[in-house]
Amino acid sequence: MGGRSQRVGPPAPNVVETEVDGDVCLYDPSSERVAVLNGTASDVWRLADGTYTIAEITDLLASSYGTQPTSIAPDVEAVVTEFVEAGFLAQE
């Protein structure tokens, strides 16, 4: 991870995304990894298009959830790390 100031995303080119009953499902055909995202992870994924940094995503979600950024920052960082490690996000 490149820190909170690095932009997150965009999704890796091979990754396929669809919704099943409101849950975001990701699939990377090259690695055969599949993931079903929970609510917060889905929100992070939708913002991970290469536009925002982790800090900005944290602020946006905290505002949306009506909570303090510090209370969700560890979760957002963990989710982004998982996306990167799973190969779902493009690496620079």
Next chain:
Amino acid sequence: MKIQQRASCGYDMGDIQMIVDERFRILGTDYRVRIDDQELGARVRDLFGSFERTTRAARAANTIQLAAFPDGTHRLLRDCYRVTVQGAATQLLPALVSTINRSAVEESEELAIHAGVVAIGDSTIAFPSVSGNGKTTLTAACLLSGFSYISDEALVLDGNGSVIPYPKPLALTKWSCDTLGIAVEGEETLVTAADLGAVVAQGGTELTDIVVADFGHPAEELVPLPKSDAVPVLLGLAFNHFKDPGRAFRIVTDVASKTRVWSLSYADPQGAALTLRDQLGPGAANSLAV
């Protein structure tokens, strides 16, 4: 009829007379089965009786032969190459079924997922599972409880997500037979749906329920799961998704979106079959029928 020995053939069939010559079309692939024993041939016709008979030629790799050899052994050959050897011909039947099954599923152009599949009323129910987790026993228990048969091996889905029946013979272990009260024939007992008093379901049905069955829990319970839980389960158990992963993901997510997904904990297969019938079958609170 004599088998002509080919230069490339790995086995010399000598003067063995093959008096049974059957051809079946299974999941889009043509198979030829040649046997030197009339009674055994009749059994094979019975076991594969739910599949289309064909006159089309089968590839050499899909030609299966079962014969007695001069040394007293019985041998199962695929494309003239030995698959296995047994003292008694009937002991080769499970290997014959297994050989065709593995090939048919691997060669299928349709998405095939490791699962038992049964139908009752308006419900078509799949139990995706790895081998050795009770899938075939639960399928057989369902057939004994009034369900119709689709497969004990693979949920086969076409590009629209419709279920293609794959009613291969059920291969029951000794434990399965003892549990279900079925006469044991050997290490594996082959039975058809008809042997269990059930019929084979017609094709073109839509899957309605995915049941993630977990054998070994004393407290029997059928509880709903999020639909998305089915996606990693189905993809993880697919036999041939690698042929077109994107298509497989599309079909699986489409099917998961349209079906109900359940977790079934159970210890008694027959009790579990009755639970499924009572909770998902006709007249049940969860029945799809209007």
